[in-house]
Amino acid sequence: MLVLVGLVLCLASVDALTAFPPKFLVGKLNGDVVVKCNTSEQRVTWTQNGDPEPMAELVAKGQTLTILGLDLPATGNYSCWAGTVLLDTTYVVVSGPCEKGMNVSCQAESYRGSFHCSWTGPRSSIFRARLTRSDGSLGEWVPAAGHRGRFSASFADPSFCPFAEELRPLQLHLEGLSDTSYLNFSIRFFVRDIVRPDPPQELTVQRLGEQLHLAWAPPASWPLPKSYFALLYRLQYELPNGTQVDKYVEGTEETWMQERAQRVRISCQDPYANPAWSPWSPWQDVSAAQQSQLRAR
Incomplete structure (x- = not known):
C-alpha cells in the first residue's frame, strides 16, 4: 500500500458545500482579488452570498470587482446582476497560512489499471480528484465520497497495459473546497507499488x-x-x-x-x-x- 504524507491548507467552514461550484477563485489571505463578470453588460451590480451589502471592501469597475484585503468573512459566492437578471457567479475562497498533515493511500487489487484511493481531510470540506494517466492523457474529475473527515474515490486507467513495463508514474491530483478555503495536492506512483491482491x-x-x-x-x-x-x-x-x-x-x-x-x-x-x-x-x-x-x- 502506498502511503504519502503532505502539507495542505486548513479548511475553515461553518457549513460544508455539497458540490464544487462551476466557477471558483482562490486568493491569498489579506491579498487583493479581482472577480470578473462574464457578460457584455457594462453596468452591473454585485452581491455576496445573496447580500447586496457584502462584508468586504470592494471596488467595482465595469465588469470587474476587486476585493481589497481578502479574509474569511469576504469569502463566498459573488454574483453580478443586470437589474434582477443574474449574469454570472464566482465562488471566492482563501488559501490561508494554516497547515495540516494529510495522508493519502492508494491500493490496487491487481494489474488491471483500476485502483482506490483514500485520504484524510477536514470534515467540513468536499473533494474531487483527477488522474493523469500513464499515456499522459487527463481523466475527468471524480467526486470523492466523504464521511467524518475520511474521503475516498475509485479510478481506472484504460490505457494501462498489465503486460508492459511501467515507464511513467500515474499522477493523482486532489482538490478540496470549503465555504471559505481551498487545498490543492498531487501525488505520483506506479501501479506496481500499490498492488495488494485479494485473498486466495x-x-x-x-x-x-x-x-x-x-x-x-x-x-x-x-x-x-x-x-x-x-x-x-x-x-x-x-x-x-x-x-x-x-x-x-x-x-x-x-x-x-x-x-x-x-x-x-x-x-x-x-x-x-x-x-x-x-x-x-x-x-x-x-x-x-x-x-x-x-x-x-
Missing part, C-alpha cells in the same frame, strides 16, 4: 491419517495467465498449543502437511513486485475436514 479463494482441507491436503485458487480479480502473473502463497496453520506456523508455497495451488493443525488460513503476494500481502482468508477449521481417500494425482 476456495481453500479446502482434506485429512488422510496424519496428513493434510490443502488446495486453493488464486483471487478472482487476479489477472491471467498464471504463468505470467505468478503468486507467492503464505499458509498459516495453528497447532493444538496455539502456536501459529507459516509455510510458503510458489508455483502451485496445493500442498501437503503432516503437522497436527487445528485450523489454517492463506494469503498471497506478487513475488516480483514485492507489494503488500493480501488480507487473510477466513480460518478453515481442520477438525471439520472429512477423512477421505484422495484420488491419485
Whole structure:
C-alpha cells in the first residue's frame, strides 16, 4: 500500500458545500482579488452570498470587482446582476497560512489499471480528484465520497497495459473546497507499488491419517495467465498449543502437511513486485475436514 504524507491548507467552514461550484477563485489571505463578470453588460451590480451589502471592501469597475484585503468573512459566492437578471457567479475562497498533515493511500487489487484511493481531510470540506494517466492523457474529475473527515474515490486507467513495463508514474491530483478555503495536492506512483491482491479463494482441507491436503485458487480479480502473473502463497496453520506456523508455497495451488493443525488460513503476494500481502482468508477449521481417500494425482 502506498502511503504519502503532505502539507495542505486548513479548511475553515461553518457549513460544508455539497458540490464544487462551476466557477471558483482562490486568493491569498489579506491579498487583493479581482472577480470578473462574464457578460457584455457594462453596468452591473454585485452581491455576496445573496447580500447586496457584502462584508468586504470592494471596488467595482465595469465588469470587474476587486476585493481589497481578502479574509474569511469576504469569502463566498459573488454574483453580478443586470437589474434582477443574474449574469454570472464566482465562488471566492482563501488559501490561508494554516497547515495540516494529510495522508493519502492508494491500493490496487491487481494489474488491471483500476485502483482506490483514500485520504484524510477536514470534515467540513468536499473533494474531487483527477488522474493523469500513464499515456499522459487527463481523466475527468471524480467526486470523492466523504464521511467524518475520511474521503475516498475509485479510478481506472484504460490505457494501462498489465503486460508492459511501467515507464511513467500515474499522477493523482486532489482538490478540496470549503465555504471559505481551498487545498490543492498531487501525488505520483506506479501501479506496481500499490498492488495488494485479494485473498486466495476456495481453500479446502482434506485429512488422510496424519496428513493434510490443502488446495486453493488464486483471487478472482487476479489477472491471467498464471504463468505470467505468478503468486507467492503464505499458509498459516495453528497447532493444538496455539502456536501459529507459516509455510510458503510458489508455483502451485496445493500442498501437503503432516503437522497436527487445528485450523489454517492463506494469503498471497506478487513475488516480483514485492507489494503488500493480501488480507487473510477466513480460518478453515481442520477438525471439520472429512477423512477421505484422495484420488491419485
